[in-house]
Amino acid sequence: MRRLLCATALSGALFVLGACSADKAAETGAGATPATSAPAPGTSGVPTPPGSSPAGGDVALKGNTKAICAQAARTGAEAAQKFAQDLKLLIEAETAQDPSAVAKAKAKTDRDVQNYSSALGDMAKLASEPELKMALTAMGKQVSTLQGDVRKLDAQKLAGLQETLATACGTA
Template identity: 60%
Template sequence: MRRLLCVTAVSGAFLLSGAGCSSDEPAGTASAPTSVTPGASAPAAGGSAGPAAAGPSAGSGDAALSGNSEAICQQAAKTGGDAAKNFAQDLKLLIDAQSAQDADQVAKAKAKTTRDVENYSYALTDMSKLAADPALKAALADMGRQVTALKGDVTKLDADRLTKLQETLDQACGKG
């Protein structure tokens, strides 16, 4: 339980603070369309299953981002910030369910966490396919693989892993 609390504090604080540093624009003013990441945030609230939630509407966002490294970097930073919020909420939800010793709530919290991790990985991989810049393409694909390796378990996040993910994106976007 102490490890989970420690991970919550470290990962939540780091993700929330680190994600905001990736974009040069103030929050809410990013010019990139948000349709690339509906899987990253919509299932968390609605409970639909995984990456399929991106559906047909993702195509219109793809066209706007395709080959536009600056827009992809902005979208990746926004997606990372959204994922950070989801992960912090997921950890709190998991801790609360475990503290209440409610097996049903623990299972639901783990399922939500798994969905959120998979959605973030999917979004990173999708953005990598849109990138024309080889370094950005490789960085996003690598980040997607690293997030996939978590297998839905946000308790595996630590400060070193989060720092490396953020540094990878910053370097690929010319900010590091």
């Protein structure tokens, strides 16, 4: 029961973090186009315009603080939802004492954590403003310390990093 309460509190904190960053981007008009899926490792997660390559999209985004901030907000909101779902899936698998389901849940969580960390790192590489680059890099490192286990997430520390990102984006 205690584990379920902790999971509920953590997933709520994650959802609020993602929702707050998405709301701030929407207030500035930067978050008008929602992303449809999490970015693959090694990509910024920024939608690529038709007829162009992903690398070309990244080049066009390079130094575009407004677009990078909007993408960070969308990616953060999506990651919060996925992390909450992953946590629920993992708890259900462990409660059912199904080793196969636990392994699948852990693999999915690991993939989702890695995707989010990679997306943050890729966005940091595209950022030209030092504050934004630093905030995205710090968030990526914090997420990567989870090593695929969303139960290790320090919601308070991530909230502080999210605030730093909001400040760097001018949405705080």
